[in-house]
Amino acid sequence: MRKRQQILLRKLLLADGQVTLVQNLAEELDCSEKTIRNDLQVVESFLEEQSNGQLIRKPGVGVSVEISEDEKQNILSLMQTDNNVKRNVLGVVEQKEILYRLLIHENISIQQLTDRYFVSHTTIKKVIEEMETWLKTRNVQIQTKQKVGIVVKAAEKDIRIAIQQIDYFKEKKDSSSFSFVYQQVQEHERRALDQSLLTFISHYQIPLTDESIKSLKIYMIVMMKRLKTNHIIEISKDRVSFITKKQEFQWIEKLVEELEDIFLIKVPDHEKVYLTMQFLGAKFQERHEDVSASVDKQAEWIAEVLTKRLSVLALMPFGNDETLKEGLKVHLYSVLNRLTYELPVQNPLASDIKQMYPFMFDALITALQDMEEELPFKIPEDEVAFLTLHYQASVERIRGERQLNKKIVIVCHMGIGVSEILRSKIATSFHETDIIAILPQNKLQTFLKERSVDLIVSTVPLDDIVIPHVTVTPLFNENDKNKLRNVLKGKVESQGVSDSILKSYLKENYIFLHLDIEHRFELIEKLSERLVHDGLVETDYGHQALIRERAAATAIGGGIAIPHGDPNLVRESTIVVVTLKEPIIWGTESVSLIFFLVLKQESSDKRRRLFHQLSRLAGNPEKVAKVTGVTDIDEFLAIMD
Incomplete structure (x- = not known):
């Protein structure tokens, strides 16, 4: 067998009978699905020659190997003898497997990983370093200890959240595609889980979104996997007392009875409470009759106040849009529950939303800042991105x-x-x-x-x-x-936006090319000091710009950031442009082109057009590369035409 075919066989043997998607194998080995299918024929012949093992193909599902443990070990030993050179690269799926095994079992040795994936110690250590960085953002720490291996240290809730979000490790996951965690249980368990949850939803007529149904399935798998390794969620007595009185808890108890039969494990009461909290924080397609009156009323109030403020900021009659009102109430009901129960939200579209709709996103951040003292919780950036879609949809309806x-x-x-x-x-x-x-x-x-x-x-x-x-x-x-x-086979109307808006604000003495800056706050402070000195803004403008930046990073994708402060503190409108010698981290994004928006209160239409132009620039990497590459102001302005 060729090297790739040996790696393929090794992976299938180490999957211990679990079905693996051909698509995943192709991605991992960097070849086409057709190549994998051809390789599987070679693998099948090898198995027949060397053992009584069988390659099992399940159309539309994947492939697996059925083989005795002794024969499996013999073949693995044979392949190790035949290969003196180990791989120096691990595929994304393999890296997710390592992360999953580590989080589920909480410790694993580097030697075990090198043996399992047939790679060098150096390769494993490099992958572990990447995992360490990713896990830190999720409050999970990993340490490497002699004679023990790699060890996980974190609260149980944080470990579960990290497992649920493995799809986002190393890639920006489209939540419509297969979940890695979902594939980690046997096919018959998946089928039974799917059926139980759909029956549950149908019986209580719960209008969950497809995304929420999928998230609940993944959480239930994570819960069962962690329970099997004797890890249990701890919930405060007050929270237990509060949740167990809800009718949703009674529903979940019945669902859990079926889960216990599927996964052959007893679920403690605290786990039922936490699963109920997950359910309460789920998203709905439409308003459900069985809702908490107090939360529903609070959601309605926030929607009403937010809509009034956005109507003024965007000069749009949002209050006349009944579809918006109903959609916001439904969405905010789930948001309030998620924040109450400290449940995470991962918005895979957040960066794209900020780039495509920077004006609406920024208007929402501004409105929510004004409402901060009235709100029961701070609305996180991922949730703001979801709200942006509701209002942007309304804009397009109103048109x-x-x-x-x-x-x-x-x-x-x-x-x-x-x-x-x-x-x-x-x-x-x-x-x-x-x-x-x-x-x-x-x-x-x-x-x-x-x-x-x-x-x-x-x-x-x-x-x-x-x-x-x-x-x-x-x-x-x-x-x-x-x-x-x-x-x-139709024609799409073209609605171009004038490119003159941005350039009308630019002045040569406020264009700074190839600056050497290490942090975004340092840049904002320096530019603000210059603007105060020149009399364009009030003294407090820089401070307000930093407050806005801390509320939500103003990076909009494409290597661009648009920091700004309070328009009421601006004496004369301008836009300060900065390009950097080396990109810096701006929130969670790498940025090399900054437009410091120093703008007085002006018409919302003009402001929208400006934000639209900046959004289009962020979506044009070739132009951004040209702009950040020049060192001459005239050349810069020529590119901006």
Whole structure:
């Protein structure tokens, strides 16, 4: 066998009968799925020659090896003898496997990992260093101890959160695709779990989003895996007393009875309480009858106050949009529960949302800062990004509905906000369409039996659907628009934005190229001092800009940041431009081009156009590279034309 084929066989043998996706194998070994299938034929022949083992193929599911432990060890020894040179690279899936094993069992030796993955100690240590950095952001520490190995130190809740988020290690995971953790249980357990949860949702008529259903499944798998290693969540007596009185706790108790039969383990009461909290923090497609009246009232109040403030900041009549009102209430109800029970939220679209809709995101940050003393919790940045979608969808609705004709259904796994963005973008750009429904994937088949549909636009791949369908990303970018255009064979209106807005604010004496700065706060302070000296801003402007920056980093993607302070402290509007010799970390992003927005209170339309232009620049890496590469101001201004 060739080297790649040996690695493939080794991986299947070490999977201990677990089914592995061909797609994952192809990604890990950096080749096509066709190559993997060809290699599997070689692997199958080798197994037949060397043992009684069998290669098991499950169409649409994956592959595995059935073999006795003795024969497995013999083959592994044989392959190790045949190979004197170890690999120096681990695939992303293999790295996730290591991270998962480490978090589940809390310790593992480097020698075990080198033997299992047939790589050098140096390779393993490099991977562990990357994991250490990633885990620190999740309050999890790992240490390497002699004679013990790699050890995990963290609170049980933080370990579980890290396991749930393994999909985000080393890559920006699209939550519509397969979850790594979901694949770590046997197929019959997955089927039983899927059925139990769907029956539970149907029985109590709970309108969960597809995303929330998936998240609950993953958490239940993590819970069972940790319980099997004798790790139990501890909940305060007050919290236990509060949760056990809720009707949702009674529902969860019945669901847990089925889970205990599936996973053959007893679930303690504290775990039932914490699972109930996970359920309470889940997202809903629509308002559910069985809600907490006090939380519902609080969500309604926040939605009303926030909408009034955004209406002023954006000069948009948001208060007239009933779809926005209802969507915000539903979303904020879940947000308040998540914050109450200290549940994490991971918004995989946050960076894209900030880049695509910087004006609306910034307006929300500003409004929430003004409401800070009135709010029961600080709204984290990932949640602000979700709220941005609700208001941006409303903006596009307000711009006007068109006369439509082609019948389209949207299937979206990420809830009301994202669904409405999709609906609004398609309705605005493709006038020949009539969007007759927005559905979660689990309701599509039933709907299709009752209604005639010309086309389905989906954020998740659809199997066994004969009706024409196109898969798009949740934020519906230009590539997605082209996909849909090709399907519809129509024309998309072009709504260009003048490039003169940004340049109208630029002055040569406020363009600084190739500065050497180590921290964003240092840069903001230095620029603010210059602006105060020149009389363009009040003394407190820099301080207010730092407060805004601490509330949420102003990086908008594409290597660009747009720090700014209070418009009421600006005497004369300008935009200070800075390029850096070396990029610096701005929040969580690497930034090399900064536009310090020093703007008085001006028309929201002009401000929107400016933010739109900055967003377009952030989406143009070639232009950003040119801008940050020049050292001459005239050349800089020429590129900005």
